[in-house]
Structure formats: structure tokens, C-alpha cells
Amino acid sequence: MTTATETLSVVVEREIPYPPEKIWRALTQPQLLEEWLMKNDFKPNVGHAFRFSGDWGSVDCQVIALEANKTLSYSWGAMGLGSVVTWTLTPTSAGTHLRMEQAGFTPDQQQAYRGAKYGWPKFFANLERVLGGLP
Amino acid sequence: MRAEPTTVFKTLGDPTRRALFERLSREGELTVHALTAPSGVSQPAVSKHLNSLKFAGLVCDRRDGRETYYRVMPEGLTPLFDWLQFYAGFWQSRFDQLEDLLKRMDQ
Numbered sequence: 001m002t003t004a005t006e007t008l009s010v011v012v013e014r015e016i017p018y019p020p021e022k023i024w025r026a027l028t029q030p031q032l033l034e035e036w037l038m039k040n041d042f043k044p045n046v047g048h049a050f051r052f053s054g055d056w057g058s059v060d061c062q063v064i065a066l067e068a069n070k071t072l073s074y075s076w077g078a079m080g081l082g083s084v085v086t087w088t089l090t091p092t093s094a095g096t097h098l099r100m101e102q103a104g105f106t107p108d109q110q111q112a113y114r115g116a117k118y119g120w121p122k123f124f125a126n127l128e129r130v131l132g133g134l135p
Numbered sequence: 136m137r138a139e140p141t142t143v144f145k146t147l148g149d150p151t152r153r154a155l156f157e158r159l160s161r162e163g164e165l166t167v168h169a170l171t172a173p174s175g176v177s178q179p180a181v182s183k184h185l186n187s188l189k190f191a192g193l194v195c196d197r198r199d200g201r202e203t204y205y206r207v208m209p210e211g212l213t214p215l216f217d218w219l220q221f222y223a224g225f226w227q228s229r230f231d232q233l234e235d236l237l238k239r240m241d242q
Contacts, residue, residue: 010219010222010223010226012223012226012227012230014230014234016234016237018237022237022240022241023233023237025240026233026236026237026240032236032240035232035236036229036232036233036235036236037229037232037233082141098230100226100230102222102226
């Protein structure tokens with residue numbers, strides 16, 4: 001696991017011993033999604049607005065992009081912050097490399113985010129020095 | 136009072152504001168004039184950006200005669216680090232549940 005503070009996103013990656021097709025079903029079929037993530041009314045259509053309901057509140061989402069068995073991304077609005085969750089499935093000899101990235105910017109900020117991405121690593125490197133100097 | 140993470144993200148999402156915040160982080164307390172000189176941005180624009188940073192709880196100011204001094208409030212970044220930490224733990228445990236489900240599927 002990486003908490004990628006340098007890009008202001010959370011990234012979780014794992015090697016999973018199953019083919020992408022099987023993982024894709026778990027990522028896109030509402031009944032299966034509910035079993036590991038949250039109750040939902042997900043549909044695999046770009047533009048579809050849906051909601052995850054968890055014990056700690058609900059999450060407003062919208063499908064941004066999908067390519068079956070390869071990639072899926074949706075907006076994720078919760079706790080006062082819009083973000084984007086992107087799943088990437090890459091087949092490997094042993095199964096699938098599954099990657100989840102949650103970027104802490106709303107969709108309309110994506111353009112700014114791409115432009116700004118390069119600047120973050122330096123920003124946090126400098127910041128660490130400052131925080132390190134705190135009492 | 137602590138700012139919402141969305142305020143902190145949005146405020147630091149702007150490259151000019153981030154550059155100002157970074158410079159204050161590096162150099163300590165500076166006047167609006169000192170911050171304006173190398174920024175390539177007009178003084179009113181710099182003041183506006185500093186106000187946004189102040190509103191987000193990322194900097195504070197102090198007046199001394201005709202000058203206003205700004206310095207960084209590092210604890211202003213806390214909502215952002217809290218957000219990252221919460222979701223890192225959240226997704227880690229959901230990945231575990233996903234793997235459990237995959238084991239059970241088609242059996």
C-alpha cells in the first residue's frame with residue numbers, strides 16, 4: 001500500500017490470483033459489489049449516477065469511464081470532498097494486478113490537477129522540512 | 136476551527152497559491168511586498184491569494200506598521216492528511232473483503 005501524498009491520492013495495489021474477468025464482475029455487479037464494498041445501485045454505463053450506502057454515510061458517485069475487464073472510474077463525493085476512484089486491471093501470468101487510485105480532486109478540477117501534479121512532490125519535500133522543524 | 140479538506144485541496148490546487156505557501160514554508164515570515172517581488176503576479180493578486188490561504192487556515196498574518204507579515208500554519212494541512220489516512224485504511228480493508236469474496240465466487 002502507498003499513501004501517495006506526493007500526488008495527493010491514495011493508491012492500493014495487489015496481485016490477485018484470479019483473471020481480470022472475474023474481478024471485473026466483483027467490481028461491477030451490484031450484488032457482488034455490496035458484499036465487499038457497500039450497498040449500491042451501480043450500473044456499468046458512462047454517466048450513470050449511483051450511490052454507495054455504508055454504515056458511516058452515503059457516497060454520491062457517477063461513472064466517468066469504463067472499459068470492460070480493464071479500467072473503471074467514478075466520481076466519489078463524501079465527507080465534504082469530491083474525488084475520483086479509478087480501478088485498473090492488468091493481466092499477469094499469475095492472475096491480475098489490481099490497482100485502485102483515489103485522487104482528491106473533483107472532476108472539474110481534473111484539468112488543474114493534471115497540470116499541478118508535477119509540482120506536488122517538490123511541494124511535499126519542502127513541507128516535510130518545515131513540519132520536521134515543528135516543536 | 137479546522138477547515139474542510141475540500142477547502143484545503145482547492146486552495147492548494149492553485150499553482151500560484153501553492154508557490155506562495157511553499158515559499159512561506161521555506162523562508163518563514165514574509166511581507167506581502169517580499170512575496171510579490173519574484174512571483175510575477177501583481178500585489179493585489181498576491182494579497183487575494185494570501186487571503187484564500189488564510190481562510191483555509193494555512194497561513195496567518197500580523198500587521199506591523201504599514202506592512203503585513205504572513206507565515207505558515209502547518210497544522211492547517213491536518214484535514215488533508217486525515218483524509219488520506221482514512222481512505223488508505225478504508226481501501227486496504229475493502230481489498231481484503233474483495234479477496235475473500237473472489238475466493239467464494241463460483242464455488
